[in-house]
Amino acid sequence: MSDNYDIAVFEGDGIGPEIMAPTISLLEKLSEKAESYSLTFNVLPAGAAHYAETGESLPQASLNGARAADAILLSAMGLPSVRYPDGTEISPQIELRKEMDLYAGVRPVTVLPGQASPIKIPDGQTIDFVLIRESTEGLFYSQGKGEVSEDEARETLVISRKTSEKLFNFSFELARRRKKSQGTVGQVTCVDKANVFRAFAFFRDIFDKIAKGHSDIKTSHAYVDATALWMVQKPWTFDVLVTENMFGDILSDLGAGIMGGLGLAPSADIGDSNAVFQPCHGSAPDIAGQGIANPAAMILSAAMMLDWLGHERGNSEMLNHAEILRKAVYDVVVEGTTLTRDLGGTATTSEFSNEVSNKL
């Protein structure tokens, strides 16, 4: 029997629609051949251009559609020229994260052979780890609520037991999945500042308690400052790193730096029943409309979606297709003959996508 999954699609702004179209074509090509599942795509309006037209950046109907979907694909939203009256950027992706309580921000850091990483990787080592950023509390809990007087400013950091437990359980399960499918070591590192802040000692304590329920996975602790150093000095030693929101925000950009840019960086924001998959980069308005955007990060985000759905619904064919799609992108990048401009080539978005399609 074949299960159908509804995929909510936010095409977004700038290069968003240009990288979403080939991604959906690739997913269609894979799922048309599938025996156990099919996909239905439902495009929902939202974003900066939509706001400029209608005065709404994330209509209630779109939010409802996203909630009801089995998974959400999002390209990039926001444009420098369109802002809310108070001057802040239009970013419905942040509203989605809050509305659907997507607490686990998953940011894989992978360096492929030949990829322009600034890190010198010793022979026999590979950089392939995942950073998990808590995305609903931490220091960002206080966002917009800080107290500022003439002489003093204060923000609040919140770590809750409930969210931390869910976050750590998710991290251990991910390490287990990686160990099983990719033969990684199976290790989760809790990144904190437990030596200075009681809130982080609390965070670490919850981590240790949750770890007891996952005795097949190794654990370690690291302070965030040391982690920043090690991400540069020996990133090949990491498997799964889990941390607080603000630390995760900073370390994700360091991760993108290790990868040599944003063109190949996918991400997922995962909650109890919803998940959004989107590239780490923005809407790149400077190159929009030229057909030269790199769709790789978007396609790799779609592969993460197949992975998540396959895991959640126990569908091994989807897991297999996730691997096929990821490998197709990796093969094109490593071969290096059809690369987009950001990766040093001259290929267009469709030339790159066709090459990926040929590998499926």
Ligand code: ATP
């Ligand atoms: P945001 O505020 O949404 O994070 P940003 O200001 O950080 O956006 P991006 O939109 O991510 O900026 O773009 C940063 C630079 O990287 C731009 O020069 C853009 O053209 C380039 N860029 C981003 N994504 C891609 C892509 N998929 N392909 C090619 N170039 C890209």
Ligand code: MG
């Ligand atoms: Mg940015």
